[in-house]
Amino acid sequence: xxxxxxxFAPSPTGFLHVGGVRTALFNYLFAQRHSGKFxxxxxxxxxxxxxxxxxxxxxxxxxxxxxxxxEGFWINEGxxxxxxxxxxxxxxxxxxxxxADQLVGQGLAYYSPTTSSELExxxxxxxxxxxxxxxxxxxxxxxxxxxxxxxxVRLDIAAVKQHSKSVVNWTDEIRNTFAxxxxxxxxxxxxxxxxxxxxxxxxxxxxxxxxxxxxxxGDEFISSTGKxxxxxxxxxxxxxxxxxxxxxxxxxGKKLSKRTGDANVLDYRDKGYLPExxxxxxxxxGWNDGTEQEIFSPSELTQKFKLSQxxxxxxVFDSRRLNWMNGYYIRxxxxxxxxxxxxxxxxxxxEKFGDDYKKSVLKLVQERLKYFAExxxxxxxxxxxxxxxxxxxxxxxxxxxxxxxxxKKLLEQSMDVIKVSDFSHNDLSQKLNELxxxxxxxxxxxxxxxxxxxxxxxxxxxxxxxxxxxGKDRAVRRMEGTISAI
Numbered sequence: 075x076x077x078x079x080x081x082f083a084p085s086p087t088g089f090l091h092v093g094g095v096r097t098a099l100f101n102y103l104f105a106q107r108h109s110g111k112f113x114x115x116x117x118x119x120x121x122x123x124x125x126x127x128x129x130x131x132x133x134x135x136x137x138x139x140x141x142x143x144x145e146g147f148w149i150n151e152g153x154x155x156x157x158x159x160x161x162x163x164x165x166x167x168x169x170x171x172x173x174a175d176q177l178v179g180q181g182l183a184y185y186s187p188t189t190s191s192e193l194e195x196x197x198x199x200x201x202x203x204x205x206x207x208x209x210x211x212x213x214x215x216x217x218x219x220x221x222x223x224x225x226x227v228r229l230d231i232a233a234v235k236q237h238s239k240s241v242v243n244w245t246d247e248i249r250n251t252f253a254x255x256x257x258x259x260x261x262x263x264x265x266x267x268x269x270x271x272x273x274x275x276x277x278x279x280x281x282x283x284x285x286x287x288x289x290x291x292g293d294e295f296i297s298s299t300g301k302x303x304x305x306x307x308x309x310x311x312x313x314x315x316x317x318x319x320x321x322x323x324x325x326x327g328k329k330l331s332k333r334t335g336d337a338n339v340l341d342y343r344d345k346g347y348l349p350e351x352x353x354x355x356x357x358x359x360g361w362n363d364g365t366e367q368e369i370f371s372p373s374e375l376t377q378k379f380k381l382s383q384x385x386x387x388x389x390v391f392d393s394r395r396l397n398w399m400n401g402y403y404i405r406x407x408x409x410x411x412x413x414x415x416x417x418x419x420x421x422x423x424x425e426k427f428g429d430d431y432k433k434s435v436l437k438l439v440q441e442r443l444k445y446f447a448e449x450x451x452x453x454x455x456x457x458x459x460x461x462x463x464x465x466x467x468x469x470x471x472x473x474x475x476x477x478x479x480x481x482k483k484l485l486e487q488s489m490d491v492i493k494v495s496d497f498s499h500n501d502l503s504q505k506l507n508e509l510x511x512x513x514x515x516x517x518x519x520x521x522x523x524x525x526x527x528x529x530x531x532x533x534x535x536x537x538x539x540x541x542x543x544x545g546k547d548r549a550v551r552r553m554e555g556t557i558s559a560i
Contacts, residue, residue: 078110086128114146170271227265254300346446359389421450438535460530527556
């Protein structure tokens with residue numbers, strides 16, 4: 075295989091979402107596996123929809139995920155913007171117009187002065203005639219031969235057919251061969267009225283100029299690839315290998331939407347998902363190494379990734395699976411590393427507590443964390459006395475059967491035993507088991523009551539563990555508060 079050069083070419087018309095990240099990931103993995111180059115290019119020629127903040131978000135997201143390009147408009151050191159990889163800058167330097175002029179000079183393209191209102195009239199006429207609308211050069215009232223202000227340039231399909239062929243055959247590396255009949259292709263625009271190139275034109279020129287060997291992108295571009303292959307042939311350039319990735323659907327079977335997970339990728343960072351977990355999850359949306367393995371380190375993904383293992387059927391974005399995978403990665407972290415990673419996710423009340431205490435809390439909840447944004451809800455009671463919530467008792471399936479007198483008696487008995495504990499885990503476990511024998515209650519009754527009285531939370535880690543971290547003074551004070559409320 076010759077030198078592999080892949081590219082991720084986002085258009086900043088919004089923020090980078092998970093579908094785009096998967097495309098970047100597969101390009102990155104393929105280049106890494108073959109000791110090639112991964113290029114980041116900014117396709118910003120759609121000036122009407124351009125979102126300036128989207129540029130920084132792309133860089134920030136890829137940096138967080140560790141998908142750093144070997145070349146591109148973002149260079150690792152200092153995030154320098156290299157204009158060679160920004161389409162709007164290449165446009166200023168005439169990178170696209172010269173090729174449009176070449177096609178015009180060969181009689182394969184022309185300046186099309188037809189106005190938008192005239193185009194709409196032609197479309198409406200085609201509807202009335204019950205025929206598909208395909209714009210052709212003969213529709214122009216004035217066949218312009220030279221550039222004019224706000225005049226787009228179109229490829230002349232009739233001239234192209236005479237020049238070369240009427241069917242464009244091209245191959246997708248995982249979907250086999252396609253044949254696009256030019257009789258069904260209109261004279262498509264290559265330079266817009268504002269002077270900027272269209273996507274169909276610019277991406278071909280950029281990929282050629284940058285020596286891209288493999289174009290790996292979403293399957294929404296399949297319908298346009300015949301046009302791209304045609305342009306390569308008209309210029310006499312070698313085509314890259316085309317690979318179109320399967321669509322990502324939500325669990326509802328429909329194309330992924332914001333509601334089903336297609337959010338700004340930095341939202342996942344801000345909720346406390348680990349980048350390595352998100353990349354692992356996205357890698358499995360459309361790729362499988364042929365085994366049952368689900369957990370892959372970044373190095374394993376690079377080592378195992380092959381284009382031949384890509385699927386063509388839709389992938390399913392299941393947020394429950396992502397949560398499971400992220401929880402798995404969280405459980406593998408050493409406590410010190412976890413403490414560092416969650417430093418911005420603690421409840422505000424945790425500020426006055428030291429790292430040793432926070433580590434003891436993390437040790438208890440690490441098994442239950444699916445993402446870091448859950449931390450406040452899971453740990454708040456470790457840092458502040460919450461108001462007594464009698465609903466936790468009155469709505470408990472077992473505790474609601476007990477009278478207030480019975481509840482108070484149980485708590486008073488429990489408090490008497492707990493007061494004489496040294497509050498080590500082992501001693502608390504022993505004392506709690508002794509309480510079960512003394513009261514004759516089931517664990518679901520006694521332990522639930524003590525847990526609610528000391529945490530005022532609907533759920534918590536193991537009771538002895540939680541009490542040991544809370545300490546005797548706070549535990550007893552909270553139990554007294556609950557007894558008073560009953």
